[in-house]
Amino acid sequence: MSAPGASGARQFWRRLRTQRAALVAAVVVALLVLVALAAPLLTAIEGQDPTTYHPSLVDSARGGVPIGSFGGVSAEHWLGVEPQTGRDLFARLVYGARVSLGVALAATVVQVVIGVVVGVAAALGNQWVDQLLSRITDVIVAMPLMIMSLALLAIVPSSFPRPVLVALVIGLIAWGNIAKIVRAQTLTLKELDYVSAARLSGWGSWRVARRELLPGIAAPVITYAALLVPTNITVEAALSFLGVGVKPPTPSWGQMLTAADVWYQAAPQYLLLPAGALFVTVLALTVLGDGVRTALDPRAASRLRVGTGRKREAKA
């Protein structure tokens, strides 16, 4: 296996650039992040905010369905307004991006950190450490995510910032698989000659782990993490569906979807906007994740192109 090093970064970008789909996906993800970061600016341009009620824009007698065509789209409200409250949907969507992306990214970071620490420790520790950590990982994997989230989210005082909490809980419960991957990869790397060489140099195990092993597990971890982000976005949405996600008035896509699913017939755009945003994000992140993997693992890259194998021999 060969993954990028300092010089490899350039190679990595070069390989990533050659994949058009991944490139488009990267641009989309960048745009989404930009939108999320610039949410206050964008809503300021629109002249709206995500929390102000506009009771006059909804038809109270009809359950609060937005007045006007396409869910009340107008120059003031670019994407219409939310049923019942009349809150601006554009503003809620872009602010929702902040929460959804932020929670998903933060949860991924937590998962990766725990997964890497546990995985590496299990692979490098003695038999007992490995047994213990592997068993803990099994327990974590066997625990139903939704149920434990329900319980954990109920235990923590409500004064704790909710998005942080949701990210933490997702991260704390769902790191089992990444730990397994890291452990397996570390066990493989541990046997590589350059790791042995580093040990022969006289370095201690910690130093060997940090300098020789960690960079080696970066590729699979990055790849897996890139695919975890979209999963986490949908988990956040599911938690909102069960009523324990991010709390109002903070908008998140999951929460919007949850509130909107019943409006599918009466105000379809209310459902389609967050669903579309979620779809585009997950699609872009997944395609990007695939691209990153291909770029990190050139073997896979050539594999995808070559029909009969061994053609690269000439190059070696």
Place this chain on the structure above:
Amino acid sequence: MSGFGGFALRRLVGAVVTLFAISVIVYVVFYVTPGNVAQITCGPRCSPAQVQQVAEQLHLGDPLYVRYWHFLEGLVAGQDYSTGTSVQHCSAPCLGLSYQSDQQVTELILAKLPVSLSLVFGSMVLWLILGVGTGVLSAWRRGRLTERLLTGITLAGVATPVFVIGLVLMIVVCGQLQLLPFPQYVDFTDDPEQWAWNLLLPWLSLALIEAAAFARLTRAAMLETLAEDHIRTFRAYGVGERSVIGRHALRGAFAPVIALNANNFGSAVGGAVLTETLFGLPGIGQELVHAVNVVDLPVVVGMVLVIGFFVVVANVVADVLYAVADRRVVLA
């Protein structure tokens, strides 16, 4: 497979230890969950004295470790309980009585399990067909429009939460087109045909979401296999592309698909919460969410253990199947 006995024993011990750990964690977590169990059980308008009586009735005053010990005792030896007018026996393995309904948790689980298993087994068949089929197609037509289209569809599955897919399916299929009746669970033993018709939509909703992972995995595993030397061998011997893909490349995807399937099956038993809630299927997931909300500790522990059991068993089955599918793997 001479080492199989030892392997099975080791996995069994591991499974028991895992389940034990899960039960402890669940006990502790739900012990500190807010909610006055006695008040919830008694009702909102109960007086402090009544609440106290109920708390005694449920042994809520005992320290955590005592309650946990009782739980273990019940598990091993069963336990007696009073219905007020008579004494009943909950035989081992007894998971205790629901705080809320005074039902034996084991009975509750036995009542709900067929629903969850019906849901998960059925949709497993669907997601395997959909997922593996899509994966094979897209590996075969790699780089072409078909593949991109299929990739898009499977990603749509990943990206759409089940409650949206399920609801829209239901509104369209049952409400507007009236192709199917609105799902309501019919026991398989009562009427297998109705059972299947009623579960079709839940199966589909769950399968659409799970299938994506299988499609991706199958495709990746097949492409990996396609790049292997033995594929070159068969091509060099004039074996046609159909056979190369359908026989050799697909075979290479078996093991990882089996592993993922076992993994997903286990978690789907508990993870089908959303599907069960949406379609009103009286399964484990729905009951569990309810029990969590009313802090019905015995039910929560029992159900989580059952789910954990399925996850663990599924993993063992996966290992065995994996070893059978891939003879090169030694059981370890």
Place this chain on the structure above:
Amino acid sequence: MRQSSVIARRVAAASVSLVVAAGAAACGPEDNDAKSAGGDSTPHKGGTLTVLNSQPQQDFDPARLYTSGGGNVPSLVFRTLTTRNRENGEAGAKVVSDLATDTGRPNKDATVWTYTLKEGLKYEDGTAITSADIKYGIERSFAPELSGGAPYLRDWLVGAADYQGPYKDKRDTKGLSAIETPDARTIVFHLNKPEGEFPYLATQTQFAPVPKAKDTGTKYEEHPVSSGPYKVVSNDNDGERLVLERNTHWSASTDAERKAYPDRIDVRSGLDSSVINQRLSASQGADAAAVTTDTNLGPAELAKVTGDKDLAARVGTGHFGYTNYIAFNPTIKPFNNVKVRQAISYAVDRSSVVNAAGGSALAEPATTFLPNQKSFGYEPYDLFPAGEAGNAAKAKELLKEAGYANGLTVTLTHSNSKDFETSPEIATAVQDALKKAGITVKLQGLEENDYKDKIHSVRTEPGFFLAHWGADWPSGGPFLAPIFDGRQIVKDGANFNTGLLNDKSVNAEIDAINKLTDLDAAAKRWGALDKKIGEQALTVPLFHPVYKRLYGEAVKNVVISDWTGVLDISQVAVK
């Protein structure tokens, strides 16, 4: 509603409507009452009525049920001494006799109530119903194993406070001495204080007869012995699927209230609310003869239904005595200052709140604590007129007087359930409205259990929170007393007097009204008391829900009383 599962089962059973109001409801101006709907052809006997519910009938023991007027499905199986009048609207808020020959004969100061059973009453097995069975039914409701009922029996009956039911002490064959059964048809209740509303209490299922020989304790609910027109044929999955068939020993001649048209009743529950409404609107197959007793139309569904004439004709509208309000805890700053409470009362934007609760069809703005129904003694008043959108100017003025000229920051506690009552939607609407008056509201959303624990404990009660209250029966007594009677402040348990009001004159007036056995006269005085308490601005009434419920195409004889606000399944016909 799907999230209703978040709500405690016990509470769900407590009062069918209390909990199930998730979608909330209100009757739009163009809606007539339910009378017009479905009443165009004569009902006939026969057929199967399907009931599609979200909450399973997990409690089906008469001792454990917390029902209003005997409940809906339970009242098909359990007859009680008295019951609610099965009529549309206001007339339905009256109490009438059921097993008894009349609604009860009080002594002079309303502390002793005597009932005589009708003749020829039988259980489903043909044995006769006796007054001792009713006494036993009440006694077993005191057993901790069968907790769940309303607190009134324990509070009112002489010497009942420490009674633990018939299971604990098997030697004590006399049981609860406050209840006497001089003969098989007579039953006498001795109360520790005058209670003119005792006939209302006698509608609850604890007053259903339970034959002692058939009592199986906590297992009784699997097959309770029927005294009503239907008996339980099967009860699967702890009340998830309930099949009822005719009880041949029930006689219409002894029961003026229950029509019992269908031959069979099939209750299916555990369904998602949107699924129930989808099924009812599609009205396919068996769903054509289907109703729901616990699921309202949500705002989104209402938006669709109002656009469809056929569907709109199949919507039953009802009112249940119920108020959603903001509660203050005046022991906590700044809510100890009446001006602050008044300022908030002025600032509230009820149109936003009503929209958040589902719009004007599902919620009616409330300015009184008592529900807007005659039986409660409703007297319209608006002490702090906020108009439709809130009176921010007046609020600011009051804040200035209170010393908060530069605005004020407060924390509003609410629950995280999705009930559109104490839920985040309502809280954010309040938050948004108060912003205009210079009051910054921070939201504290608590999980359902946590929320209930906190607001119902004197020690942890927050200063400013969303709350609601529903009627145990359609009268001012159970509506005002638990909330405002100073003697009902519970220090070490669930307390509902959230304003911690202990006003001697209020207490005295409550006692005085309780003595009245003329319920109309009592109602007037409850209304006046409500207004008087309102002056203290301990609550900000927000809205009264309106129930809108779909029923299937084949459903006839839809009766919706103001007592329950929902379609009465004992009246429904499907042929």
Place this chain on the structure above:
Amino acid sequence: MSLVNVTGLTVEFGSLRAVDGLSFRLEQGAALALVGESGSGKSTVASALLGLHRGTGARVGGSIEVAGVDVQEAPDEALRRLRGGKAAMVFQDPLSSLDPYYAIGDQIAEVYRVHTRVSRRAARARAVEVLDRVGIPDALRRSRSRPHEFSGGMRQRALIAMALACEPDLLIADEPTTALDVTVQAQILDLLHTLRQETGMGLLLVTHDVGVAAESVDEVLVMRHGRAVEHGPVAAVLGSPSQPYTRDLLGAVPRVDAPRAAAQVREEPPEVVLEARGLRREFGRGKRAFTAVDDVSLTIHRGETLGVVGESGSGKTTLGRMLVGLLEPTAGQVRYDGHARVGVRPAVQMVFQDPVSSLNPRRSVGESVADPLRARGESDEGRIRERVRELLERVGLEAAHYDRYPHEFSGGQRQRVGIARALAADPRVIVCDEPVSALDVTTQAQVVALLGELQRELGLALVFVAHDLAVVRQVSDRVAVMRRGRIVEEGPADEVYDNPRDPYTRQLLAAVPALDPRIAAQRRSARRELATL
């Protein structure tokens, strides 16, 4: 009509021209070897003969005619009939070249059925027949085994059986013995020889090993950079090469029968630096436990080279790793300077086999070489760089290579970096684990020379672990022969090679391919006798 007729063949992958204007013919029943180092394009030619580049994006020019089929122009269907039917190919790695999931008999039968309309049963019977034909004992039963249940040599036989199944006119063997042990290699080459004699099929052998070619073919075509360097009868090309490249190539090939070029003259009594006493190492537990190294005792003296030779699975690598302390022995001890020790120690270094995996791809080679210096506590950046540059130059690289990354180097260069890294620790002993087996012969010779130089200069003791008998003889003062974890014979190199006492050693030596086709023929008959003993 020639069996194979290639004219002006060019194959390009993107901008890379792997084969550049190659022409050759092969007559019916004749045998031709394409010989060349890695990158010479020889395997590409083999693939091109079967049209395997079709549809992969490679550009193939010139004309190729195989068994009467115009490979360039033939329709897919005709090409499929050619593949396996008229021309069959045997690949280098027999394990990965067979589908791991199906029984070998089924795989052969499948291929057979592609070309012959027969029933499944008949195809299976044919599979058993060809398996029997290639010398697989109990062929009927073994045909139900999967590839991993076969040994390497058996797998290669199975692949050859697959090739034989349709009785092709041409057998293309692409490095058919490279992954095999020397004794097995000899068996396979003998098998190919016999089959060719019996069936009269043509053979195109692709190999980097001149010895293998000498054993098997009539004609040799030496390739370099995609072009033909020299082409002619095997005896002529190998006996009196006309091209300088061919001469270099032949010169670099180590000879098992030649004594060590510069034998050490030793005066002072040798000082023991490293000693192994009763080393034993087990892997696994319970029923799956096996002993990789069993009761091995060795002494290594200052300044000498101890060769450890053995076939795969003999335990030589495990022994090497125990000597440097990367593996703890299950029993016995390793003594350094007369003291027992545990774990690694800078004075005992190792040079690894795989030049790809022995350097961290993410770190510059200078940093890797500097590791032992830093680990020793050196912190002066200037001094470190200075020393690393010195070392790089010493092993024949440039000082400026400090900041380059491993992938920028060739295999031989990477191996030099590995040596520099070992030297940086100022070692007294270096254990070289197959240090040249992944290298081309010319590079191999250079690396071996470098090690010899360094040894003389620094007085290093070397342990040279390898499977290649010739290389070991070239470098070693003493030789230990390992088999199944034990040392079967140990002694001065010349003694062991010239007068082997152990039958296993004799068998090994007899299996080494000879460069002279006549000697090869003699050896072949000798081997047959040895085998029948």
